[in-house]
Amino acid sequence: MHIVMFGPPGAGKGTQAGLLKDRLNFAYIATGDLFRKHMKEQTELGQLARTYIDRGDLVPDELTIEMLKNEMAKYPDVPGIIFDGFPRTTVQAEALEKMLHDQGDKIDAVLALEVPEDVLISRILNRGKTSGRSDDAERSTVVKRLQKYRELTEPLKDYYRRKNVLNVINGLQDIETVHNDILQALENVVRQ
Ligand code: ADP
Numbered sequence: 001m002h003i004v005m006f007g008p009p010g011a012g013k014g015t016q017a018g019l020l021k022d023r024l025n026f027a028y029i030a031t032g033d034l035f036r037k038h039m040k041e042q043t044e045l046g047q048l049a050r051t052y053i054d055r056g057d058l059v060p061d062e063l064t065i066e067m068l069k070n071e072m073a074k075y076p077d078v079p080g081i082i083f084d085g086f087p088r089t090t091v092q093a094e095a096l097e098k099m100l101h102d103q104g105d106k107i108d109a110v111l112a113l114e115v116p117e118d119v120l121i122s123r124i125l126n127r128g129k130t131s132g133r134s135d136d137a138e139r140s141t142v143v144k145r146l147q148k149y150r151e152l153t154e155p156l157k158d159y160y161r162r163k164n165v166l167n168v169i170n171g172l173q174d175i176e177t178v179h180n181d182i183l184q185a186l187e188n189v190v191r192q
Contacts, residue, residue, distance in 0.1 A: 001026075001079065001080035001108045001109070001189075001190075002080055002081050002082075002083070002100060002105060002106065002107050002108055002109075003020070003026070003080065003081070003082045003083065003107075003108065003109050003110075003111065003186070004083045004086075004087070004107055004109070004110040004111070004160075005017045005082060005083065005084040005085075005111055005113070006110050006111060006112040006113070006156070006157070006160070007112055007113035007114065007115070007171060008115065008117075008120055008146060008149045008150075008153075008154075009120065009124060009142070009145045009146065009149060010115065010119075010120040010121075010123040010124040010127070010142075011113035011114070011115045011120065011171045012113055012115070012171050012175070012178060013084050013085065013113060014030060014032075014033075014084055015175060016111070016113065016175075016178055016179060016182060017030070017082050017084045019175075019179045020082060020179070020182060021082050023183075024079070024080065024082075025078075025079060026078060026079060026080040026081060026082050027074075027075040027078040027080070027081045027082070028081070028082045028084065029068065029071050029072065029075075029081055029082070029083055029084065029086065030084035030085050031064060031067065031068060031084070031085040031086040031088075032084070032085045033084075033085075034067055034071060035049045035053060035059060035067075036133075038067075039053070045063060045067065048063065049063065053134075053135050054134050054135060054141070055141070055144070056135060056140075056141040056142070056143075056144030056145045056148065057144070057148065058088055058089065058148055058152060061089055061091045061092055061095075064086070064088075064092060065091075065092060065095045068086055068092075068095075068096070069099065072099065080108075083096070087156060088149075088152065088153045088156075089152050089153065089156075090155065090156065090159065093156055093159055093160075107160070107163075107165055108165060108189055109165055109167060109185065109186060109189045110160040110165050110166050110167065111167050111169055111182055111185060111186075112157060112160075112166060112167065112168050112169060113169050113171035113178070114168060114169065114170060114171055114172075115171040115172055116172070117146060119172065120142075120146060121139070121142055121143070121146070124136050124142045124145075125137075125139060125142060128142075165189075167182075167185040167188075167189075169181050169182060169185065
């Protein structure tokens with residue numbers, strides 16, 4: 001079973017993925033975390049990615065997809081994978097679909113966390129006070145990331161709705177309630 005955590009920056013994808021993976025014993029792949037690891041280790045990819053991330057832009061598809069492929073190869077025998085922060089573009093969604101298809105798998109559930117933009121901005125700026133993330137510090141960078149989300153990522157909702165795997169979750173509720181809604185949505189998927 002493969003799950004995509006979907007939603008704008010600050011929606012709570014990472015928090016919810018963390019709760020879910022502890023329960024399910026799934027592999028967890030967060031492309032943002034992977035990029036930050038590369039930046040910290042100052043790899044070639046990290047240095048390149050930083051130029052995009054610090055501006056609030058997406059890292060180009062080709063680099064992101066290559067990194068994801070390498071990461072997925074580390075988990076050949078898990079019961080499932082939770083993807084966080086991937087896919088973020090149609091090209092990425094199609095690449096993921098093909099990769100999974102080649103191994104006889106598919107995306108079983110997309111969990112789309114919905115939170116109003118004003119709340120997202122304050123959540124991210126608040127996180128920025130302690131996270132040390134350069135892309136969380138400036139309001140203008142945060143606004144740009146949200147704009148990129150609307151432009152490039154949000155259209156994927158329709159893509160996954162058409163494939164009948166989209167589950168919309170109210171991300172404005174407290175962490176525990178969101179988690180329970182997610183478990184309920186996954187139960188419905190398993191029962192289908
Ligand atoms: P957030 O969800 O708060 O934006 P992430 O940690 O998921 O945080 O991502 C941080 C940054 O890493 C993004 O703004 C983007 O620049 C880059 N990034 C992460 N995932 C992708 C992706 N799938 N495609 C392109 N860029 C990505």
